[in-house]
Amino acid sequence: MLNKHYKFLLKCALAIPFIFVVDFCGILTHLYELDFETHYYYPLHNDSVATLDYKYLQLPAFSDNQDKSNPPRLTILVKSAVGNLHRRLVIRRTWGYESRFSDVHIRCAFLLGVSNEGVSRNEDAEAESKQHGDIIRADFTDAYFNNTIKTMMGLRWASEHFNHSDFYMFVDDDYYVSVKNVLRFLGKGRETHHQSELFAGFVFQSTPLRHKFSKWYVSLQEYPFDKWPPYITAGAFILSREALLKMYRIGSTVPLFRFDDIYLGIVALKAHIPVHHCDGFLFHRPAYYGPDSYSNVIASHGFGDPLEMERVWNECRSANYA
Template structure:
Protein backbone atom coordinates (compact mmCIF):
# COMPACT_ATOMS: atom_id res chain seq x y z
CA UNK A 1 0.00 0.00 0.00
CA UNK A 2 2.77 2.40 0.95
CA UNK A 3 4.62 1.51 -2.22
CA UNK A 4 1.50 2.41 -4.26
CA UNK A 5 1.19 5.74 -2.47
CA UNK A 6 4.84 6.53 -3.12
CA UNK A 7 4.31 5.65 -6.77
CA UNK A 8 1.31 8.00 -6.99
CA UNK A 9 3.21 10.78 -5.29
CA UNK A 10 6.09 10.24 -7.67
CA UNK A 11 3.80 10.37 -10.71
CA UNK A 12 2.13 13.54 -9.39
CA UNK A 13 5.51 15.14 -8.78
CA UNK A 14 6.65 14.27 -12.30
CA UNK A 15 3.45 15.70 -13.81
CA UNK A 16 3.83 18.86 -11.74
CA UNK A 17 7.46 19.29 -12.79
CA UNK A 18 6.57 18.66 -16.43
CA UNK A 19 3.81 21.28 -16.34
CA UNK A 20 6.08 23.69 -14.47
CA UNK A 21 8.82 23.23 -17.08
CA UNK A 22 6.71 22.91 -20.26
CA UNK A 23 4.51 25.95 -19.59
CA UNK A 24 7.41 28.04 -18.28
CA UNK A 25 5.66 28.63 -14.96
CA UNK A 26 8.89 29.65 -13.28
CA UNK A 27 9.56 32.23 -15.99
CA UNK A 28 6.17 33.81 -15.36
CA UNK A 29 6.70 33.80 -11.60
CA UNK A 30 10.17 35.34 -11.73
CA UNK A 31 9.50 37.93 -14.44
CA UNK A 32 10.32 41.52 -13.51
CA UNK A 33 7.60 44.15 -13.38
CA UNK A 34 7.46 46.11 -16.64
CA UNK A 35 5.82 49.10 -14.95
CA UNK A 36 8.31 49.30 -12.09
CA UNK A 37 11.56 47.95 -13.47
CA UNK A 38 11.82 48.29 -17.27
CA UNK A 39 15.39 49.12 -18.22
CA UNK A 40 16.21 47.54 -21.59
CA UNK A 41 19.84 48.06 -22.69
CA UNK A 42 21.28 50.57 -23.14
CA UNK A 43 20.28 51.15 -19.53
CA UNK A 44 20.33 54.92 -19.88
CA UNK A 45 18.12 57.69 -21.20
CA UNK A 46 18.98 57.64 -24.90
CA UNK A 47 16.77 60.56 -25.91
CA UNK A 48 19.58 63.16 -25.52
CA UNK A 49 21.91 60.92 -27.54
CA UNK A 50 19.37 60.60 -30.35
CA UNK A 51 18.96 64.38 -30.34
CA UNK A 52 22.74 64.76 -30.67
CA UNK A 53 22.92 62.49 -33.73
CA UNK A 54 19.89 64.08 -35.41
CA UNK A 55 21.42 67.52 -34.97
CA UNK A 56 24.61 66.37 -36.71
CA UNK A 57 26.75 66.01 -33.61
CA UNK A 58 28.92 63.10 -32.61
CA UNK A 59 27.08 61.02 -29.99
CA UNK A 60 28.43 61.22 -26.45
CA UNK A 61 27.87 57.46 -26.11
CA UNK A 62 29.10 54.86 -28.58
CA UNK A 63 26.46 52.88 -30.52
CA UNK A 64 25.96 49.26 -29.48
CA UNK A 65 23.82 47.92 -32.33
CA UNK A 66 25.00 48.33 -35.91
CA UNK A 67 24.18 45.44 -38.27
CA UNK A 68 27.26 44.42 -40.33
CA UNK A 69 25.42 43.87 -43.60
CA UNK A 70 25.77 45.32 -47.09
CA UNK A 71 23.23 46.46 -49.64
CA UNK A 72 23.83 44.26 -52.68
CA UNK A 73 21.73 46.57 -54.86
CA UNK A 74 20.70 50.19 -54.65
CA UNK A 75 18.24 52.65 -56.12
CA UNK A 76 18.23 56.30 -57.07
CA UNK A 77 14.49 56.73 -56.69
CA UNK A 78 14.88 59.58 -54.21
CA UNK A 79 18.08 61.15 -55.49
CA UNK A 80 16.45 63.71 -57.82
CA UNK A 81 13.36 64.48 -55.72
CA UNK A 82 12.83 67.53 -53.57
CA UNK A 83 9.48 66.37 -52.21
CA UNK A 84 8.03 62.93 -51.58
CA UNK A 85 4.63 62.30 -50.05
CA UNK A 86 4.92 58.58 -49.34
CA UNK A 87 7.58 55.92 -49.58
CA UNK A 88 6.36 52.31 -49.49
CA UNK A 89 8.74 49.70 -48.06
CA UNK A 90 7.62 46.17 -48.93
CA UNK A 91 9.34 43.41 -46.96
CA UNK A 92 9.55 40.40 -49.25
CA UNK A 93 11.22 36.98 -49.42
CA UNK A 94 13.37 35.74 -52.29
CA UNK A 95 10.89 33.23 -53.67
CA UNK A 96 7.82 35.50 -53.49
CA UNK A 97 7.79 36.42 -57.17
CA UNK A 98 4.00 36.26 -57.51
CA UNK A 99 3.47 38.49 -54.48
CA UNK A 100 5.82 41.14 -55.84
CA UNK A 101 4.07 41.03 -59.22
CA UNK A 102 0.72 41.52 -57.49
CA UNK A 103 2.04 44.50 -55.50
CA UNK A 104 3.35 46.13 -58.68
CA UNK A 105 -0.07 45.73 -60.29
CA UNK A 106 -1.98 47.12 -57.30
CA UNK A 107 -0.95 49.49 -54.51
CA UNK A 108 2.71 49.58 -55.60
CA UNK A 109 1.91 51.67 -58.68
CA UNK A 110 3.79 54.90 -58.19
CA UNK A 111 1.41 57.05 -60.26
CA UNK A 112 -1.59 55.82 -58.33
CA UNK A 113 -2.79 59.02 -56.62
CA UNK A 114 -2.95 62.18 -58.75
CA UNK A 115 -0.97 65.04 -57.25
CA UNK A 116 0.92 62.80 -54.80
CA UNK A 117 4.51 61.66 -55.27
CA UNK A 118 4.86 58.03 -54.19
CA UNK A 119 7.79 55.63 -54.46
CA UNK A 120 8.03 51.91 -53.66
CA UNK A 121 10.83 49.40 -53.15
CA UNK A 122 11.02 45.76 -52.11
CA UNK A 123 13.55 44.75 -49.46
CA UNK A 124 14.80 41.16 -49.21
CA UNK A 125 17.76 39.18 -47.94
CA UNK A 126 19.47 36.07 -49.29
CA UNK A 127 18.70 32.42 -48.65
CA UNK A 128 20.18 30.67 -51.64
CA UNK A 129 23.64 30.34 -53.27
CA UNK A 130 24.59 33.33 -55.47
CA UNK A 131 24.29 31.32 -58.68
CA UNK A 132 21.03 29.52 -57.78
CA UNK A 133 18.05 29.61 -60.12
CA UNK A 134 16.13 31.68 -57.57
CA UNK A 135 18.88 34.29 -57.45
CA UNK A 136 19.14 34.34 -61.25
CA UNK A 137 15.40 35.05 -61.47
CA UNK A 138 15.78 37.84 -58.89
CA UNK A 139 18.66 39.33 -60.88
CA UNK A 140 16.42 39.36 -63.97
CA UNK A 141 13.57 40.86 -61.92
CA UNK A 142 15.85 43.62 -60.59
CA UNK A 143 17.13 44.40 -64.08
CA UNK A 144 13.58 44.69 -65.41
CA UNK A 145 11.88 46.65 -62.62
CA UNK A 146 14.74 48.28 -60.67
CA UNK A 147 12.66 48.16 -57.49
CA UNK A 148 14.50 45.64 -55.27
CA UNK A 149 17.03 46.31 -52.54
CA UNK A 150 18.76 43.05 -51.65
CA UNK A 151 20.80 42.77 -48.46
CA UNK A 152 23.44 40.17 -47.59
CA UNK A 153 21.80 38.57 -44.54
CA UNK A 154 20.11 35.19 -44.25
CA UNK A 155 16.42 35.84 -44.84
CA UNK A 156 14.42 33.89 -42.27
CA UNK A 157 11.70 34.56 -39.67
CA UNK A 158 14.08 35.28 -36.80
CA UNK A 159 16.04 37.78 -38.90
CA UNK A 160 13.04 40.02 -39.56
CA UNK A 161 14.49 42.66 -37.24
CA UNK A 162 17.61 42.79 -39.40
CA UNK A 163 15.50 43.23 -42.55
CA UNK A 164 13.41 45.93 -40.90
CA UNK A 165 16.30 47.93 -39.48
CA UNK A 166 18.38 47.60 -42.65
CA UNK A 167 15.44 49.08 -44.56
CA UNK A 168 15.34 51.91 -42.00
CA UNK A 169 19.08 52.42 -42.58
CA UNK A 170 18.58 52.61 -46.35
CA UNK A 171 15.82 55.19 -45.94
CA UNK A 172 17.87 57.23 -43.46
CA UNK A 173 20.90 57.26 -45.76
CA UNK A 174 19.28 57.38 -49.22
CA UNK A 175 15.73 58.69 -48.89
CA UNK A 176 15.24 60.92 -45.83
CA UNK A 177 12.83 63.29 -47.59
CA UNK A 178 9.43 61.52 -47.54
CA UNK A 179 6.64 62.92 -45.40
CA UNK A 180 5.58 59.36 -44.50
CA UNK A 181 6.90 55.81 -44.80
CA UNK A 182 4.64 52.78 -45.04
CA UNK A 183 6.22 49.47 -44.03
CA UNK A 184 4.29 46.42 -45.17
CA UNK A 185 4.66 42.71 -45.87
CA UNK A 186 4.13 41.43 -49.41
CA UNK A 187 0.93 39.55 -48.44
CA UNK A 188 -1.06 42.61 -47.38
CA UNK A 189 -3.93 44.41 -49.08
CA UNK A 190 -3.22 48.16 -48.93
CA UNK A 191 -5.38 51.15 -49.83
CA UNK A 192 -2.95 54.01 -50.44
CA UNK A 193 -5.81 56.50 -50.79
CA UNK A 194 -7.27 55.58 -47.41
CA UNK A 195 -3.79 55.66 -45.89
CA UNK A 196 -3.03 59.17 -47.15
CA UNK A 197 -6.42 60.42 -45.96
CA UNK A 198 -5.74 58.93 -42.54
CA UNK A 199 -2.28 60.44 -42.05
CA UNK A 200 -3.52 63.81 -43.26
CA UNK A 201 -6.29 63.77 -40.62
CA UNK A 202 -3.94 62.43 -37.94
CA UNK A 203 -1.30 65.07 -38.66
CA UNK A 204 -3.90 67.83 -38.49
CA UNK A 205 -5.12 66.45 -35.17
CA UNK A 206 -1.60 66.32 -33.70
CA UNK A 207 -0.84 69.85 -34.88
CA UNK A 208 -4.09 71.09 -33.36
CA UNK A 209 -3.03 69.68 -29.99
CA UNK A 210 0.60 70.79 -30.28
CA UNK A 211 0.20 74.18 -31.91
CA UNK A 212 3.92 75.02 -31.70
CA UNK A 213 4.98 72.05 -33.85
CA UNK A 214 5.61 72.23 -37.57
CA UNK A 215 4.27 69.53 -39.87
CA UNK A 216 7.73 68.00 -40.44
CA UNK A 217 8.32 67.80 -36.65
CA UNK A 218 5.29 65.61 -35.97
CA UNK A 219 5.98 62.17 -34.51
CA UNK A 220 3.60 59.55 -35.91
CA UNK A 221 3.98 55.79 -35.54
CA UNK A 222 0.63 54.19 -36.25
CA UNK A 223 -0.95 50.84 -37.00
CA UNK A 224 -2.67 48.10 -35.02
CA UNK A 225 -1.26 48.47 -31.50
CA UNK A 226 -0.89 45.45 -29.22
CA UNK A 227 -0.43 45.37 -25.45
CA UNK A 228 0.59 41.85 -24.49
CA UNK A 229 3.06 39.69 -22.59
CA UNK A 230 5.93 37.39 -23.64
CA UNK A 231 5.14 33.72 -24.22
CA UNK A 232 7.17 31.40 -22.02
CA UNK A 233 5.82 28.02 -23.28
CA UNK A 234 8.70 25.75 -24.26
CA UNK A 235 6.92 24.57 -27.42
CA UNK A 236 6.10 28.03 -28.80
CA UNK A 237 8.12 29.49 -31.66
CA UNK A 238 7.52 32.83 -29.93
CA UNK A 239 9.00 31.61 -26.63
CA UNK A 240 11.19 34.19 -24.95
CA UNK A 241 13.42 33.25 -22.02
CA UNK A 242 14.06 35.43 -18.98
CA UNK A 243 17.66 35.82 -20.10
CA UNK A 244 16.48 37.31 -23.37
CA UNK A 245 13.71 39.49 -21.92
CA UNK A 246 13.12 39.39 -18.14
CA UNK A 247 10.01 41.63 -17.92
CA UNK A 248 6.39 40.46 -17.60
CA UNK A 249 4.99 42.66 -20.40
CA UNK A 250 6.02 44.02 -23.75
CA UNK A 251 5.93 47.75 -24.30
CA UNK A 252 3.03 48.67 -26.61
CA UNK A 253 4.00 47.69 -30.16
CA UNK A 254 2.53 47.92 -33.65
CA UNK A 255 2.00 44.65 -35.48
CA UNK A 256 4.65 44.31 -38.17
CA UNK A 257 2.32 43.46 -41.07
CA UNK A 258 1.74 47.11 -41.93
CA UNK A 259 2.42 50.41 -40.17
CA UNK A 260 3.06 54.05 -41.00
CA UNK A 261 5.71 56.38 -39.61
CA UNK A 262 6.30 60.08 -40.18
CA UNK A 263 9.60 61.52 -41.38
CA UNK A 264 10.80 62.47 -37.90
CA UNK A 265 9.74 59.14 -36.41
CA UNK A 266 11.59 57.18 -39.09
CA UNK A 267 14.78 59.03 -38.28
CA UNK A 268 14.35 58.77 -34.51
CA UNK A 269 13.60 55.04 -34.67
CA UNK A 270 16.65 54.35 -36.81
CA UNK A 271 19.04 56.48 -34.75
CA UNK A 272 17.55 55.10 -31.54
CA UNK A 273 18.09 51.52 -32.73
CA UNK A 274 21.83 52.16 -32.74
CA UNK A 275 21.65 52.48 -28.95
CA UNK A 276 19.11 49.72 -28.21
CA UNK A 277 20.10 46.07 -27.96
CA UNK A 278 18.90 43.82 -30.80
CA UNK A 279 15.74 41.76 -30.31
CA UNK A 280 14.61 39.07 -32.77
CA UNK A 281 10.91 40.05 -33.10
CA UNK A 282 10.85 43.19 -35.23
CA UNK A 283 7.49 44.54 -34.09
CA UNK A 284 8.40 44.17 -30.42
CA UNK A 285 11.85 45.62 -31.09
CA UNK A 286 10.40 48.76 -32.69
CA UNK A 287 8.04 49.03 -29.71
CA UNK A 288 11.05 48.93 -27.37
CA UNK A 289 12.91 51.54 -29.44
CA UNK A 290 9.82 53.77 -29.60
CA UNK A 291 9.54 53.66 -25.81
CA UNK A 292 13.24 54.41 -25.37
CA UNK A 293 13.16 57.43 -27.71
CA UNK A 294 9.80 58.74 -26.46
CA UNK A 295 7.52 58.11 -29.45
CA UNK A 296 3.90 57.42 -28.50
CA UNK A 297 2.14 54.83 -30.66
CA UNK A 298 -1.24 55.56 -32.25
CA UNK A 299 -3.73 52.71 -32.59
CA UNK A 300 -5.65 52.58 -35.86
CA UNK A 301 -8.26 49.81 -36.20
CA UNK A 302 -8.27 50.26 -39.99
CA UNK A 303 -5.03 48.25 -40.05
CA UNK A 304 -6.11 44.60 -39.80
CA UNK A 305 -3.43 42.20 -38.56
CA UNK A 306 -5.70 39.34 -39.65
CA UNK A 307 -7.52 38.78 -42.94
CA UNK A 308 -10.69 40.84 -42.79
CA UNK A 309 -13.59 39.07 -44.48
CA UNK A 310 -14.07 40.73 -47.82
CA UNK A 311 -17.09 42.62 -49.03
CA UNK A 312 -17.12 45.57 -51.38
CA UNK A 313 -18.74 47.88 -48.84
CA UNK A 314 -16.85 46.43 -45.86
CA UNK A 315 -13.48 47.34 -47.39
CA UNK A 316 -14.31 50.96 -48.16
CA UNK A 317 -12.42 52.27 -45.11
CA UNK A 318 -9.78 49.54 -44.79
CA UNK A 319 -6.18 50.73 -44.90
CA UNK A 320 -4.47 47.34 -44.63
CA UNK A 321 -5.50 43.71 -44.29
CA UNK A 322 -3.32 40.65 -43.87
CA UNK A 323 -3.57 37.29 -45.66
CA UNK A 324 -3.28 38.14 -49.37
CA UNK A 325 -0.55 35.73 -50.40
CA UNK A 326 -2.64 34.71 -53.42
CA UNK A 327 -1.69 37.00 -56.29
CA UNK A 328 -5.01 36.75 -58.13
CA UNK A 329 -7.06 37.39 -54.97
CA UNK A 330 -5.17 40.58 -54.14
CA UNK A 331 -5.53 41.87 -57.70
CA UNK A 332 -9.25 41.05 -57.78
CA UNK A 333 -10.01 42.73 -54.45
CA UNK A 334 -7.85 45.76 -55.20
CA UNK A 335 -9.37 46.24 -58.67
CA UNK A 336 -12.90 46.07 -57.30
CA UNK A 337 -12.10 48.58 -54.56
CA UNK A 338 -10.47 50.95 -57.04
CA UNK A 339 -13.01 50.67 -59.86
CA UNK A 340 -14.92 53.81 -60.79
CA UNK A 341 -18.51 53.47 -59.57
Protein backbone atom coordinates in the same frame (compact mmCIF):
# COMPACT_ATOMS: atom_id res chain seq x y z
CA MET B 1 5.17 -0.08 5.43
CA LEU B 2 5.74 -1.51 1.98
CA ASN B 3 2.39 -0.20 0.77
CA LYS B 4 3.32 3.32 1.92
CA HIS B 5 6.57 3.05 0.01
CA TYR B 6 4.77 2.04 -3.18
CA LYS B 7 2.24 4.86 -2.72
CA PHE B 8 5.06 7.35 -2.36
CA LEU B 9 6.72 6.07 -5.53
CA LEU B 10 3.39 6.23 -7.36
CA LYS B 11 2.88 9.84 -6.30
CA CYS B 12 6.37 10.70 -7.51
CA ALA B 13 5.74 8.95 -10.81
CA LEU B 14 2.57 10.99 -11.28
CA ALA B 15 4.11 14.24 -10.05
CA ILE B 16 7.11 14.21 -12.39
CA PRO B 17 5.10 14.37 -15.65
CA PHE B 18 2.78 16.96 -14.06
CA ILE B 19 5.73 19.16 -13.14
CA PHE B 20 7.19 18.67 -16.61
CA VAL B 21 3.91 19.74 -18.27
CA VAL B 22 3.54 22.77 -15.97
CA ASP B 23 7.11 23.83 -16.73
CA PHE B 24 6.73 23.20 -20.46
CA CYS B 25 3.59 25.32 -20.57
CA GLY B 26 5.37 28.13 -18.73
CA ILE B 27 2.77 28.35 -15.96
CA LEU B 28 5.28 28.68 -13.12
CA THR B 29 7.56 30.96 -15.13
CA HIS B 30 5.10 33.83 -14.74
CA LEU B 31 5.71 33.75 -10.98
CA TYR B 32 9.32 34.83 -11.56
CA GLU B 33 8.64 37.69 -13.98
CA LEU B 34 9.58 41.22 -13.01
CA ASP B 35 6.98 43.97 -12.95
CA PHE B 36 7.32 45.99 -16.15
CA GLU B 37 6.21 49.29 -14.64
CA THR B 38 8.75 49.06 -11.83
CA HIS B 39 11.76 47.25 -13.25
CA TYR B 40 11.83 47.64 -17.04
CA TYR B 41 15.16 48.46 -18.67
CA TYR B 42 16.80 47.55 -21.95
CA PRO B 43 19.32 46.28 -22.91
CA LEU B 44 19.33 43.69 -20.17
CA HIS B 45 23.08 43.17 -20.04
CA ASN B 46 26.13 44.69 -21.66
CA ASP B 47 24.90 43.42 -24.99
CA SER B 48 26.92 44.55 -27.95
CA VAL B 49 25.01 46.38 -30.65
CA ALA B 50 24.58 44.17 -33.71
CA THR B 51 26.19 45.68 -36.77
CA LEU B 52 23.81 47.07 -39.36
CA ASP B 53 26.53 47.62 -41.94
CA TYR B 54 25.28 44.94 -44.29
CA LYS B 55 26.47 45.41 -47.83
CA TYR B 56 23.82 46.54 -50.27
CA LEU B 57 23.55 44.18 -53.23
CA GLN B 58 20.90 46.16 -55.08
CA LEU B 59 19.41 49.62 -54.62
CA PRO B 60 16.42 51.25 -56.32
CA ALA B 61 17.05 53.34 -59.40
CA PHE B 62 15.82 56.40 -57.47
CA SER B 63 18.24 56.02 -54.52
CA ASP B 64 20.24 59.22 -53.87
CA ASN B 65 18.25 60.87 -56.66
CA GLN B 66 15.82 62.98 -54.69
CA ASP B 67 13.86 65.85 -56.18
CA LYS B 68 13.76 68.10 -53.12
CA SER B 69 11.34 70.48 -54.85
CA ASN B 70 8.78 67.66 -55.08
CA PRO B 71 9.50 65.12 -52.32
CA PRO B 72 7.24 62.05 -52.08
CA ARG B 73 4.22 62.31 -49.87
CA LEU B 74 4.54 58.59 -49.18
CA THR B 75 7.27 56.00 -49.65
CA ILE B 76 6.14 52.38 -49.33
CA LEU B 77 8.74 49.82 -48.24
CA VAL B 78 7.49 46.28 -48.77
CA LYS B 79 9.12 43.54 -46.71
CA SER B 80 9.33 40.59 -49.08
CA ALA B 81 11.39 37.44 -49.57
CA VAL B 82 13.50 36.50 -52.58
CA GLY B 83 11.14 33.68 -53.58
CA ASN B 84 7.99 35.82 -53.46
CA LEU B 85 8.26 37.16 -57.00
CA HIS B 86 4.57 36.59 -57.77
CA ARG B 87 3.50 38.70 -54.80
CA ARG B 88 5.78 41.54 -55.87
CA LEU B 89 4.47 41.46 -59.44
CA VAL B 90 0.89 41.73 -58.17
CA ILE B 91 1.78 44.55 -55.76
CA ARG B 92 3.45 46.48 -58.59
CA ARG B 93 0.18 46.52 -60.52
CA THR B 94 -2.11 47.14 -57.53
CA TRP B 95 -1.37 49.15 -54.38
CA GLY B 96 2.34 49.52 -55.16
CA TYR B 97 1.72 51.22 -58.51
CA GLU B 98 3.54 54.53 -58.10
CA SER B 99 1.66 56.52 -60.74
CA ARG B 100 -1.80 55.68 -59.44
CA PHE B 101 -2.51 59.24 -58.28
CA SER B 102 -1.43 61.99 -60.67
CA ASP B 103 -1.47 64.66 -57.95
CA VAL B 104 0.40 62.71 -55.23
CA HIS B 105 4.06 61.70 -55.44
CA ILE B 106 4.47 58.09 -54.22
CA ARG B 107 7.45 55.76 -54.26
CA CYS B 108 7.53 52.01 -53.66
CA ALA B 109 10.46 49.62 -53.07
CA PHE B 110 10.92 46.03 -51.86
CA LEU B 111 13.19 44.96 -49.00
CA LEU B 112 15.01 41.65 -49.56
CA GLY B 113 17.86 39.64 -48.13
CA VAL B 114 19.74 36.68 -49.58
CA SER B 115 18.01 33.36 -50.18
CA ASN B 116 19.64 30.17 -48.88
CA GLU B 117 17.62 28.10 -51.37
CA GLY B 118 20.15 28.26 -54.17
CA VAL B 119 22.17 30.57 -56.37
CA SER B 120 19.49 30.77 -59.06
CA ARG B 121 16.97 32.49 -56.79
CA ASN B 122 19.47 35.21 -55.93
CA GLU B 123 20.38 35.62 -59.58
CA ASP B 124 16.68 35.97 -60.38
CA ALA B 125 16.39 38.70 -57.74
CA GLU B 126 19.32 40.54 -59.31
CA ALA B 127 17.67 40.34 -62.75
CA GLU B 128 14.37 41.51 -61.25
CA SER B 129 16.13 44.49 -59.70
CA LYS B 130 17.62 45.48 -63.04
CA GLN B 131 14.24 45.16 -64.73
CA HIS B 132 12.11 47.06 -62.23
CA GLY B 133 14.62 49.25 -60.38
CA ASP B 134 12.70 49.03 -57.10
CA ILE B 135 14.60 46.54 -54.92
CA ILE B 136 16.65 47.21 -51.79
CA ARG B 137 18.67 44.07 -51.07
CA ALA B 138 21.50 43.40 -48.63
CA ASP B 139 23.76 40.45 -47.82
CA PHE B 140 21.95 38.94 -44.82
CA THR B 141 20.05 35.65 -44.82
CA ASP B 142 16.38 36.15 -45.60
CA ALA B 143 14.74 34.29 -42.69
CA TYR B 144 11.82 34.88 -40.31
CA PHE B 145 13.94 35.78 -37.31
CA ASN B 146 15.98 38.20 -39.43
CA ASN B 147 12.96 40.44 -39.99
CA THR B 148 14.39 42.90 -37.47
CA ILE B 149 17.48 43.21 -39.66
CA LYS B 150 15.27 43.69 -42.73
CA THR B 151 13.25 46.42 -41.02
CA MET B 152 16.36 48.20 -39.82
CA MET B 153 17.81 47.92 -43.33
CA GLY B 154 14.74 49.81 -44.55
CA LEU B 155 15.17 52.47 -41.88
CA ARG B 156 18.83 52.76 -42.74
CA TRP B 157 18.19 53.10 -46.49
CA ALA B 158 15.49 55.72 -45.94
CA SER B 159 17.70 57.66 -43.50
CA GLU B 160 20.85 57.61 -45.62
CA HIS B 161 19.58 57.47 -49.20
CA PHE B 162 15.98 58.71 -49.36
CA ASN B 163 15.17 60.97 -46.43
CA HIS B 164 12.89 63.58 -48.00
CA SER B 165 9.61 61.67 -48.08
CA ASP B 166 6.92 63.03 -45.76
CA PHE B 167 5.90 59.55 -44.59
CA TYR B 168 7.13 55.97 -44.87
CA MET B 169 4.89 52.91 -44.80
CA PHE B 170 6.45 49.54 -44.00
CA VAL B 171 4.25 46.60 -45.00
CA ASP B 172 4.55 42.85 -45.56
CA ASP B 173 3.93 41.41 -49.01
CA ASP B 174 0.88 39.39 -47.86
CA TYR B 175 -1.18 42.50 -47.09
CA TYR B 176 -4.04 44.26 -48.80
CA VAL B 177 -3.42 48.03 -48.78
CA SER B 178 -5.66 50.94 -49.75
CA VAL B 179 -3.27 53.76 -50.58
CA LYS B 180 -6.28 56.04 -50.94
CA ASN B 181 -7.18 55.41 -47.28
CA VAL B 182 -3.51 55.79 -46.30
CA LEU B 183 -3.45 59.26 -47.85
CA ARG B 184 -6.75 60.15 -46.22
CA PHE B 185 -5.29 59.12 -42.85
CA LEU B 186 -2.19 61.25 -43.42
CA GLY B 187 -4.09 64.37 -44.51
CA LYS B 188 -4.38 66.41 -47.67
CA GLY B 189 -1.58 68.29 -49.38
CA ARG B 190 1.64 68.60 -47.42
CA GLU B 191 -0.18 69.24 -44.18
CA THR B 192 -1.12 66.68 -41.54
CA HIS B 193 -3.10 66.78 -38.31
CA HIS B 194 -0.74 64.25 -36.70
CA GLN B 195 2.17 64.94 -34.40
CA SER B 196 5.52 65.46 -36.12
CA GLU B 197 6.88 62.16 -34.76
CA LEU B 198 4.18 59.77 -35.96
CA PHE B 199 4.42 56.00 -35.46
CA ALA B 200 1.03 54.54 -36.36
CA GLY B 201 -0.60 51.17 -36.96
CA PHE B 202 -2.32 48.41 -34.99
CA VAL B 203 -1.17 48.75 -31.37
CA PHE B 204 -0.76 45.72 -29.13
CA GLN B 205 -0.34 45.57 -25.37
CA SER B 206 0.51 41.99 -24.51
CA THR B 207 2.66 39.69 -22.41
CA PRO B 208 5.58 37.43 -23.39
CA LEU B 209 4.70 33.85 -24.31
CA ARG B 210 6.36 31.44 -21.91
CA HIS B 211 5.03 28.25 -23.55
CA LYS B 212 8.09 26.33 -24.67
CA PHE B 213 6.22 24.80 -27.61
CA SER B 214 5.46 28.22 -29.08
CA LYS B 215 7.26 29.72 -32.07
CA TRP B 216 7.29 32.97 -30.08
CA TYR B 217 8.60 31.49 -26.81
CA VAL B 218 10.71 33.90 -24.79
CA SER B 219 12.75 32.83 -21.76
CA LEU B 220 13.23 34.88 -18.61
CA GLN B 221 16.89 35.22 -19.49
CA GLU B 222 15.96 36.86 -22.79
CA TYR B 223 13.21 39.07 -21.37
CA PRO B 224 12.33 38.87 -17.64
CA PHE B 225 9.43 41.36 -17.51
CA ASP B 226 5.72 40.55 -17.28
CA LYS B 227 4.66 42.54 -20.34
CA TRP B 228 6.01 44.10 -23.50
CA PRO B 229 6.25 47.82 -24.13
CA PRO B 230 3.27 48.97 -26.23
CA TYR B 231 4.14 48.03 -29.80
CA ILE B 232 2.72 48.13 -33.31
CA THR B 233 2.41 44.96 -35.33
CA ALA B 234 5.27 45.05 -37.82
CA GLY B 235 3.12 43.80 -40.70
CA ALA B 236 2.04 47.34 -41.53
CA PHE B 237 2.93 50.65 -39.94
CA ILE B 238 3.60 54.27 -40.86
CA LEU B 239 6.40 56.57 -39.74
CA SER B 240 6.71 60.28 -40.36
CA ARG B 241 10.10 61.42 -41.62
CA GLU B 242 10.99 62.85 -38.20
CA ALA B 243 10.03 59.63 -36.43
CA LEU B 244 11.90 57.45 -38.94
CA LEU B 245 15.13 59.41 -38.61
CA LYS B 246 14.92 59.30 -34.82
CA MET B 247 13.99 55.60 -34.73
CA TYR B 248 16.98 54.72 -36.88
CA ARG B 249 19.35 56.89 -34.85
CA ILE B 250 18.19 55.40 -31.54
CA GLY B 251 17.80 51.89 -32.96
CA SER B 252 21.41 51.92 -34.13
CA THR B 253 22.45 52.02 -30.47
CA VAL B 254 20.09 49.31 -29.20
CA PRO B 255 20.90 45.58 -29.43
CA LEU B 256 18.55 43.83 -31.84
CA PHE B 257 15.63 41.77 -30.56
CA ARG B 258 14.49 38.81 -32.68
CA PHE B 259 10.87 39.99 -32.94
CA ASP B 260 10.80 43.10 -35.12
CA ASP B 261 7.56 44.54 -33.74
CA ILE B 262 8.75 44.16 -30.14
CA TYR B 263 12.08 45.68 -31.08
CA LEU B 264 10.44 48.73 -32.65
CA GLY B 265 8.32 49.09 -29.50
CA ILE B 266 11.48 49.03 -27.41
CA VAL B 267 13.13 51.62 -29.66
CA ALA B 268 10.02 53.84 -29.68
CA LEU B 269 9.90 53.77 -25.87
CA LYS B 270 13.58 54.67 -25.66
CA ALA B 271 13.09 57.45 -28.24
CA HIS B 272 9.99 58.80 -26.41
CA ILE B 273 7.85 58.33 -29.51
CA PRO B 274 4.26 57.33 -28.62
CA VAL B 275 2.62 54.53 -30.57
CA HIS B 276 -0.57 55.66 -32.32
CA HIS B 277 -3.39 53.15 -32.82
CA CYS B 278 -5.42 53.41 -36.01
CA ASP B 279 -8.51 51.25 -36.53
CA GLY B 280 -7.86 51.10 -40.28
CA PHE B 281 -4.84 48.83 -39.71
CA LEU B 282 -6.17 45.30 -39.22
CA PHE B 283 -4.13 42.45 -37.79
CA HIS B 284 -6.84 39.84 -38.41
CA ARG B 285 -8.31 39.79 -41.88
CA PRO B 286 -12.00 40.78 -41.86
CA ALA B 287 -14.57 38.81 -43.83
CA TYR B 288 -15.00 40.21 -47.33
CA TYR B 289 -18.61 40.76 -48.35
CA GLY B 290 -17.84 43.07 -51.23
CA PRO B 291 -16.05 46.44 -51.52
CA ASP B 292 -18.23 48.20 -48.92
CA SER B 293 -16.89 45.89 -46.21
CA TYR B 294 -13.39 47.22 -46.92
CA SER B 295 -14.32 50.88 -47.35
CA ASN B 296 -12.34 52.01 -44.28
CA VAL B 297 -9.52 49.44 -44.37
CA ILE B 298 -6.03 50.92 -44.66
CA ALA B 299 -4.11 47.64 -44.46
CA SER B 300 -5.14 44.07 -43.71
CA HIS B 301 -3.06 40.97 -43.08
CA GLY B 302 -3.99 37.55 -44.43
CA PHE B 303 -3.62 37.69 -48.22
CA GLY B 304 -1.09 34.95 -48.85
CA ASP B 305 -2.69 34.31 -52.24
CA PRO B 306 -1.64 37.30 -54.38
CA LEU B 307 -4.34 36.63 -56.99
CA GLU B 308 -7.03 36.85 -54.32
CA MET B 309 -5.53 40.09 -53.04
CA GLU B 310 -5.52 41.46 -56.59
CA ARG B 311 -9.17 40.53 -57.08
CA VAL B 312 -10.25 42.17 -53.82
CA TRP B 313 -8.12 45.25 -54.50
CA ASN B 314 -9.53 45.67 -58.02
CA GLU B 315 -13.08 45.42 -56.72
CA CYS B 316 -12.33 47.99 -54.03
CA ARG B 317 -10.64 50.28 -56.54
CA SER B 318 -13.69 50.09 -58.82
CA ALA B 319 -15.81 51.17 -55.84
CA ASN B 320 -13.35 54.06 -55.19
CA TYR B 321 -12.09 52.60 -51.88
CA ALA B 322 -8.56 51.55 -52.85
